[in-house]
Amino acid sequence: xxxxxxxxxxxxxxxxxxxxxxxxxxxxxxxxxxxxxxxxxxxxxxxxxxxxxxxxxxxxxxxxxxxxxxxxxxxxxxxxxxxxxxxxxxxxxxxxxxxxxxxxxxxxxxxxxxxxxxxxxxxxxxxxxxxxxxxxxxxxxxxxxxxxxxxxxxxxxxxxxxxxxxxxxxxxxxxxxxxxxxxxxxxxxxxxxxxxxxxxxxxxxxxxxxxxxxxxxxxxxxxxxxxxxxxxxxxxxxxxxxxxxxxxxxxxxxxxxxxxxxxxxxxxxxxxxxxxxxxxxxxxxxxxxxxxxxxxxxxxxxxxxxxxxxxxxxxxxxxxxxxxxxxxxxxxxxxxxxxxxxxxxxxxxxxxxxxxxxxxxxxxxxxxxxxxxxxxxxxxxxxxxxxxxxxxxxxxxxxxxxxxxxxxxxxxxxxxxxxxxxxxxxxxxxxxxxxxxxxxxxxxxxxxxxxxxxxxxxxxxxxxxxxxxxxxxxxxxxxxxxxxxxxxxxxxxxxxxxxxxxxxxxxxxxxxxxxxxxxxxxxxxxxxxxxxxxxxxxxxxxxxxxxxxxxxxxxxxxxxxxxxxxxxxxxxxxxxxxxxxxxxxxxxxxxxxxxxxxxxxxxxxxxxxxxxxxxxxxxxxxxxxxxxxxxxxxxxxxxxxxxxxxxxxx
Ligand code: FEO
Ligand code: CA
Ligand code: CA
Numbered sequence: 001x002x003x004x005x006x007x008x009x010x011x012x013x014x015x016x017x018x019x020x021x022x023x024x025x026x027x028x029x030x031x032x033x034x035x036x037x038x039x040x041x042x043x044x045x046x047x048x049x050x051x052x053x054x055x056x057x058x059x060x061x062x063x064x065x066x067x068x069x070x071x072x073x074x075x076x077x078x079x080x081x082x083x084x085x086x087x088x089x090x091x092x093x094x095x096x097x098x099x100x101x102x103x104x105x106x107x108x109x110x111x112x113x114x115x116x117x118x119x120x121x122x123x124x125x126x127x128x129x130x131x132x133x134x135x136x137x138x139x140x141x142x143x144x145x146x147x148x149x150x151x152x153x154x155x156x157x158x159x160x161x162x163x164x165x166x167x168x169x170x171x172x173x174x175x176x177x178x179x180x181x182x183x184x185x186x187x188x189x190x191x192x193x194x195x196x197x198x199x200x201x202x203x204x205x206x207x208x209x210x211x212x213x214x215x216x217x218x219x220x221x222x223x224x225x226x227x228x229x230x231x232x233x234x235x236x237x238x239x240x241x242x243x244x245x246x247x248x249x250x251x252x253x254x255x256x257x258x259x260x261x262x263x264x265x266x267x268x269x270x271x272x273x274x275x276x277x278x279x280x281x282x283x284x285x286x287x288x289x290x291x292x293x294x295x296x297x298x299x300x301x302x303x304x305x306x307x308x309x310x311x312x313x314x315x316x317x318x319x320x321x322x323x324x325x326x327x328x329x330x331x332x333x334x335x336x337x338x339x340x341x342x343x344x345x346x347x348x349x350x351x352x353x354x355x356x357x358x359x360x361x362x363x364x365x366x367x368x369x370x371x372x373x374x375x376x377x378x379x380x381x382x383x384x385x386x387x388x389x390x391x392x393x394x395x396x397x398x399x400x401x402x403x404x405x406x407x408x409x410x411x412x413x414x415x416x417x418x419x420x421x422x423x424x425x426x427x428x429x430x431x432x433x434x435x436x437x438x439x440x441x442x443x444x445x446x447x448x449x450x451x452x453x454x455x456x457x458x459x460x461x462x463x464x465x466x467x468x469x470x471x472x473x474x475x476x477x478x479x480x481x482x483x484x485x486x487x488x489x490x491x492x493x494x495x496x497x498x499x500x501x502x503x504x505x506x507x508x509x510x511x512x513x514x515x516x517x518x519x520x521x522x523x524x525x526x527x528x529x530x531x532x533x534x535x536x537x538x539x540x541x542x543x544x545x546x547x548x549x550x551x552x553x554x555x556x557x558x559x560x561x562x563x564x565x566x567x568x569x570x571x572x573x574x575x576x577x578x579x580x581x582x583x584x585x586x587x588x589x590x591x592x593x594x595x596x597x598x599x600x601x602x603x604x605x606x607x608x609x610x611x612x613x614x615x616x617x618x619x620x621x622x623x624x625x626x627x628x629x630x631x632x633x634x635x636x637x638x639x640x641x642x643x644x645x646x647x648x649x650x
Contacts, residue, residue, distance in 0.1 A: 075583050075586060075588055076554060076555065076556050076583040076585065076586075076649070076650075077556070077581055077583050077588060077590050077649065078649065078650045079093040079095070079096070079581075079590065079592060079649060080093045080094055080590075081093075081540055081541060081590040081591050082578075082590075082591045082592060082593065082594060083540075083575075083591075084567070084573060084574055084575030084576075084578075084591070084594065085575045085576055085594040086565075086567050086575050086576055086597075087576075087594075087596070087597075088596045088597040088620075088622035088623060088624055089596050089624065090593065090594070090595060090596060090617070090624075090638065091593065091594040092592065092593050092640060093592065095642055095643050095644065096640055096641070096642055096643070096648075097640070097641050097642075097643060098638050098639075098640055099201060099638065099639045099640075099641070100625055100636055100637075100638065100639075101195070101202065101203070101204055101614060101636075101637040101638060101639045102130050102158075102191075102193060102204045102636070102637050103115070103130065103625060103626075103634040103635070103636045103637075104129075104130055104131065104132045104133070104134070104160075104187075104634040104635045104636070105121060105126075105129045105130060105132075105634060106129060106130045106204070106206075107125075107128065107129050107206060108128055108129060108130065108191070108193065108206065108207075108211040108212075108213065109128055109206065109207050109211060110206065110207045112125060112128040112129060113125050115129065115634065117626075117628060117630065117631040117632050118170055119167065119168060119169050119170040119171075119172070119632070120170055121183075122179075122183070123179055123180075123182040123183035123186050126183050126186035126187050127186040127213055127215060127217075128213065129213075130158075130160070130191050130193070131158075131160025131163075131186070131187050131188060131189055131190070131191050131213065131215065132160050132161075132162070132163040132164065132167075132168065132187040132188065132635055133160055133161040133162050133163060133164070133187075133188075133618050133619055133635045134158055134159065134160060134161075134602075134603055134616040134617070134618055134635045134636065134637050135158075135159040135160070135161040135249065135250055135251055135252075135602050135603050135616060135618060136158075136159045136249075136250060136251030136252030136262070136263070136344055136548075136602070136603050136604075137156055137157060137158040137159065137252060137603045137604070137605045137614060137616065137637065138156065138157050138252055138253075138254040138260050138605055139154055139155075139156050139195075139605040139606065139607060139608070139614065140154055140155040140156065140157065140254075140258060140260070140324050140325070141153075141154045141608050142154060142155075149608050151197065151608075151609075152196055152197040152198075153194070153195075153196055153197070154194070154195050154202075154607070155192060155193065155194055155195070155210050155324045155325065156192070156193050156194075156195055156324075156605065156614070157190055157191070157192050157252070157260035157262070157322060157324045158190065158191050158192075158193070158603065158616075158637060159189075159190055159249040159250065159251065159252055159262055159263075159603070160187060160188050160189055160190065160191060160215075160249060161188065161248060161249055161250055161265070161618065162187075162188055162247070162248055162266070163184050163187035163188060164619055165184075167632045167633065167634075168183065168184065168187060169183075174294075174295065174296040175295070175296050175297060175300060176296075176300075177300055178300040178301060180300070181297045181300045181301045181304075182217065184216075184295065184297065185215055185216030185217050185245060185247060185297075186213070186215045186216065186217070187215075188215060188216050188246075188247040188248065188249065189213065189214050189215035189216055189218070189245065189246050189247055189249055189262075190213070190214040190215075190246065190249055190260070190262050190322060191211075191212070191213055191214075192210060192211060192212040192213075192214070192260075192322070192324045192327070193205070193208070193210070193211050194208030194210045194211060197607075200641070200645065201612075201639065201641065202607060202612050202614075202639050203639075209327065210324065210325070210327055211327075212324075212327045214246060214262075214322055214331055215245060215246075215247075216244075216245035216246065216247040217244060217245050218244070218245055218246070218331065219242065219243075219244060219330060220242065220243040220244065220245065220246065220315075220320065220330065220331050220332070220333055221241065221242055221243075221330050221331070221332045221333065222240065222241050222242060222243050222315070222318075222332075222333045222335060223241075223332050223333065223334060223335065223387065223390050224333075224334050224335035224336040224337075224389070224390040224391075224438070225335055225336055225390075225391075225434045225435055225438055226335035226339075226434075226435035226438045226439050227240065227241045227335060228240045228241050229433075229435035229436070229439065231311055231314050231435070231436070231439050232311060232314050232315065232439070233311055234303070234309050234311045234312045234314075234315065235302070235303070235308070235309045235312070236303065236309075236312075237315070240311075243315040243333060244303070244315070246262060246264055246316075246320050246331065246333075247264070247267065247270060247316070248264055248265045248266045248267045248269075248270065248316070249262045249263065249264060249265070249320075250263050250264075250265035250266075250341075250342065250343050250344065250362070251263055251343050251344030251345075251457075251458055251548065251602070251603075252344055252345065253319070253344060253345030253346060253347045253357065254347060255321070255347055255355070255385075255389075256347070256349075256355075256377060256379070256385075257377070257382060257385040257386070257388075258323070258324075258325065259321050259322060259323050259324070260321070260322045260323075260324055261319050261320070261321055261322075261334075261345040261347070261357075262319070262320045262322060262331075263319055263320075263342035263343060263344055263345055263359075264316050264317050264318055264319075264320065264341075264342055265341045265342055265343060265362060266288075266341060267313065267316035267317050267341070268287055268288035268289045268290075268313070268341075269288070269293060269294040269295055270293065270295050270297055270304055270316070271289055271293060271297075271298060271304050271305075271306050271312070271313045272290070272291055272292055272293030272295075272296070272297070272298035272299075272304065272305065272306065273290075273291040273298065273305060273306040273307040274298060274299060274305050274307055274308070275291070275307035276291050277291075278291050278306055278307045280306070282443070283440045283442075283443060284306070284310075284313070286440075286442050286443060287313070287317065287340075287341075287442065288341075288363070289306060289313055291306070314339070314439055315333070317339040317340055317341060317342065318333040318334065318335060318337070318339055318342070319333070319334050319337045319342055319345050319357075319359070319389075320332065320333050320334070321334055321389060332387075334389040334390060335390075335435070335438050335439070336371065336389060336390050336391060336392055336394065336438065337357060337359065337369075337371050337389065337394065338359070338369055338371075338394050338418070338438050338441035339438060339439050339440070339441050340359075340361035340363075340366065340367075340369070340441050340442050341361050341362050341363050341366070342359055342360075342361070343359070343360040343361070343362045343456060343457045343458055343459075344359070344360070344457075344458045344459060345357050345358075345359055346358040346359070346458075346459040346460055346461050346468070348461045348466070348507050349377060349507065350372065350506055350507050350508040351506050351508075352376060352508075353376035353377050354372055354373045354374070354375065354376050354377070354392075354508065355371075355372075355373040355377055355388055355389065355392075356370060356371065356372050356373070356507040356508070357370070357371040357389070358370050358459040358461065358468055358470075359371070359459065360453075360456025360457055360458070360459055360470060361441075361442065361456060362455050362456060362457055362473070363455060364454070364455055364475045364476070364477045364478075364483070365452035365453070365475070365477065365482075365483050366442065366445075366452070366453060366455070366456065367396050367397060367442070367445045367450040367451065367452070367453060367456070368396070368397040368451075368453060368456050368459070368470060369394060369395065369396050369397070369418075369441070369445075370394070370395045370396075370397070370415055370507075371389070371392050371393070371394050371395075372392050372393050372395070372507070372508055373388050373389065373391065373392040374391045374392050374393070375388050375391060375392075393417055393418075393419060394417075394418045394419075394437075394438070394441070395415035395416060395417055395418060395510070396415070396416050396418055396441075396444070396445040396448060396450040397413055397414075397415060397416075397450060397451060397512075398413055398414045398415075398416050398448075398449055398450055398451050399411065399412075399413040399451040399486065399487050399488050399514060400412050400413060400487055401486055401487040402487030402488065402490075402514070406490065406530055407519075407530075407534060407535070408515065408516065408534065409487055409488070409490055409515065409516060410513070410514060410515035410516075411487045411488075411513070411514055411515075412511065412512065412513050412514065413451075413502065413511070413512050413513075413514055414510055414511055414512075415509070415510045415511075415512070416448040416449070416450065417510075418437055418438075418441065418444045418445070418448065419434065419437070420433055420434045420437055423447070423448045424447050424448060425437055425444055425447060425448065429447055430443070430447075431443075431444060431447070451486060451487075451488070451489075452483055452486070452489070453472055453475075453488070453489060454472035454473070454474065454475035454478055454489045454494050454497065454498070455472060455473045455474060455475055455497075456470055456471070456472060457470070457471040457472070457473045457546070457547045457548070457549070457562075458470070458471050458547060458548050458549035458550070459471075459549070460549045460550050460551050460557065461551070462551055462555055462557075462584060463551055463553055463555060464554075464555035464584075465503075465555075466503070466504075466507070467501055467502070467503045467584070468501065468502050468503070468504070469499055469500070469501050469517060469549060469557060469584075470499070470500045470501075470502075470549070471497065471499055471500075471546040471547055471548075471549050471559070472488070472489065472494075472497055472498050472499070472500055472546075473497045473545045473546060473547050473562065473563070474494050474495055474496065474497045474544070474545050474563065475489065475494040476493060476494070476495070478491065478492055478493060478494045479491075479492025479493055479494075487514075488500050488514055488516065490516075490530075491519070491530050491531070495531070495544065495564075495570055496519070496520035496521050496522070496531060496533065496544045496545070496563075496570075497519075497520045497544060497545045497546050497563070498516050498517075498518065498519040498520060498534075498546075499516065499517040499518050499520075499546055499549070499559070500514060500515075500516060500517070501514065501515055501516070501517040502514040502515075516534065517557075517582070517584070517587070518533070518534045518536050518537060518582070518587070518589065519533050519534040519537070520533050520537060520542070520543055520544050520545070520546060521533020521534070521537050521542065522542055522544075522570055522571070522572070522573065522574070523537060523538055523539055523542065524539045524542070524572065524573050525569070525570055525572055525573075526570075531570070534587075535587070536582075536587040536588060536589050537589065539573060540591070541580060541589045541590055541591050542573060542574055543559075543561050543563070543574055543578055543580060543591070544561065544563035544564055544570075544571060544574055545561050545562050545563025545564065546559050546560070546561055547560055547561060547562040547563075547600070547602060548560030548561075548562075548579075548601065548602045548603065548604055549604075550604040552606055552610055552647075552648070552649065553606075553610060554610075554647070554649075554650070555584060555585075556581050556582070556583065556649050557581065557582040557583075557584050558579060558580075558581050558592075558604055558649075559579065559580045559581070559582060559589075560577075560578075560579045560600075560601040560602050560603075560604065560615075561577045561578050561579070561580075561600070561601060562577060562600035562601070562602060562618075563577060565577050565598070575594055576594050576595050576596065576597065576598075576599065577594075577595050577599055577600050577601050578591055578592075578593060578594045578595060578601055579591075579592050579593040579594075579595075579601045579615060580592060581649050592649065593615065593640070595617050595620070596617065596620045596622055596624035596625075596633075597620060597621055597622030597624065598619065598620050598621025598622060598633070599617045599618060599619060599620040599621070599624070599635075600618045600619060601615060601616070601617060601618070602616050602618050603615065603616025603618070603637065604616075606648070609647075610647045610648060611641065611642065611645060611646065611647055611648065612639055612640065612641050612648070613639075613640045613641075613648040613649075614637055614638065614639055614640075615637070615638045615640060616635070616636070616637050616638070617635060617636045617637075617638060618635050619633075619635060620633040620634070620635065620636075621633055624636070
């Protein structure tokens with residue numbers, strides 16, 4: 001089917017912003033909300049309803065036989081599998097509709113120029129338009145005084161990961177002036193929008209007082225154990241407690257107190273050096289910083305010049321907390337969660353109410369982390385939760401080599417504490433205090449022997465049983481002398497990726513059991529070798545490079561891909577990047593959506609009734625979504641509904 005946006009012109013037809021009862025009490029009631037249907041993406045808040053640890057192995061063996069627990073063959077998947085596609089359009093199952101919610105460049109406010117397909121929008125325009133390259137997103141309902149969700153009104157916070165210069169500027173070059181850098185910074189970060197439901201469909205509300213851009217030039221606070229440390233004192237921020245902007249915002253999380261977590265990923269490419277002979281430290285190299293820069297900001301803005309402002313880069317690679325309900329609030333970089341190339345932040349809780357955040361570091365050979373707060377979440381006192389992410393314990397994952405089963409390896413692992421004075425994190429080994437451990441979390445992980453992974457992308461926690469899933473997207477270096485295969489990363493030259501699963505008795509536990517929920521592969525091209533994928537992968541549902549990941553409230557696992565879309569060779573038959581849905585009970589996987597030419601499918605949120613799903617189409621390269629003869633492609637957030645009004649996927 002072709003994109004159907006006849007019901008959504010992205011033009012605000014709604015009433016003025018008249019404060020409602022819902023709005024007036026929202027700031028209190030939203031904070032007393034725990035984990036009902038509105039948590040989305042990979043951010044699910046649980047009460048600690050975990051299965052005993054031996055259930056995992058049992059479920060795995062059941063899944064391998066295509067059966068659920070208790071031998072049930074009932075499926076959570078109620079839609080027809082979609083065929084692979086190479087068309088420049090969005091494909092969904094019969095009975096589903098696809099609407100545009102918002103596109104790159106759509107004005108957030110009245111009076112802001114519309115998107116111009118020739119690249120001539122100014123930096124000032126971009127600062128008040130929806131950012132580029134949509135990624136992780138969360139849906140924030142309003143609540144009335146009885147704690148009921150407003151069915152027709154909500155906010156969304158949506159990441160804008162990076163920008164494509166080919167489409168951002170008229171000539172398609174990397175930035176060539178300070179104003180170009182300003183426009184690039186404006187295209188990244190986060191966009192907060194109000195959405196309204198009209199005739200059963202969610203639409204973007206232009207000119208809402210909640211609409212906001214949190215881009216690369218917006219003032220930020222730095223909090224937590226590393227705030228104020230000498231390594232965070234930059235030219236513009238001598239206290240080390242403030243910063244400017246957020247960029248390279250990959251995926252996300254959502255807290256039970258109604259704030260948004262945005263994750264800074266590939267920040268290193270934003271920095272360079274006008275001194276090409278600059279001597280980089282071990283830590284700078286480990287974080288991928290170099291004299292050259294893929295973004296070319298440093299010649300025109302000194303904060304990105306490592307030779308002139310070396311600590312500015314230490315302001316990036318954090319999880320940033322944003323209150324979408326207060327457009328005047330200052331976003332906070334939460335240093336207790338560690339500095340690395342953050343993919344997403346999957347939020348859950350321990351049985352006794354402490355907040356847990358699972359996080360992946362997306363780079364070949366980097367690690368998986370877990371933060372456990374010191375304080376318990378307090379649903380009755382919003383102020384008590386405001387800075388809960390500033391104090392806690394950061395852990396890194398260490399996996400054993402497992403049982404060596406090539407098709408379905410499983411084993412156990414440990415969370416190793418990254419606390420100064422423990423596990424060799426001492427001054428003698430180069431870590432003088434907790435701030436240094438957090439700013440150089442990667443080095444600390446190496447010091448304690450963390451397991452090098454196949455590029456950890458999103459993590460998601462099952463709302464049914466608390467099992468944790470993580471996409472390991474691919475790893476071309478796996479199998480090298482530097483990075484041998486290991487238990488959860490069992491394939492050399494891992495071109496397809498896998499989804500790791502682990503289970504803890506409680507999210508505060510330091511031990512876990514793991515297995516691979518699936519190994520992506522191509523059973524048509526590789527029928528007889530480990531690259532055929534696991535048993536739940538076949539010629540009809542095969543894909544590569546799982547990336548975005550999230551559960552709905554029924555426990556369906558939604559999988560988005562960011563991989564090779566050539567549809568040739570090892571990837572023949574897979575088509576464009578796509579979204580799949582898995583039944584964790586049975587292991588069954590069906591393809592739900594295929595994206596248009598050149599895109600990555602990333603970003604996932606649901607309306608609280610699970611009858612609208614929001615999905616992001618990032619960096620399309622054809623004519624999507626406007627299909628103008630000489631137009632530019634635009635990253636787009638889609639709203640997907642069922643024609644019969646049913647629950648998505650059921
Ligand atoms: Fe932004 Fe690792 O994806
Ligand atoms: Ca990703
Ligand atoms: Ca990816």
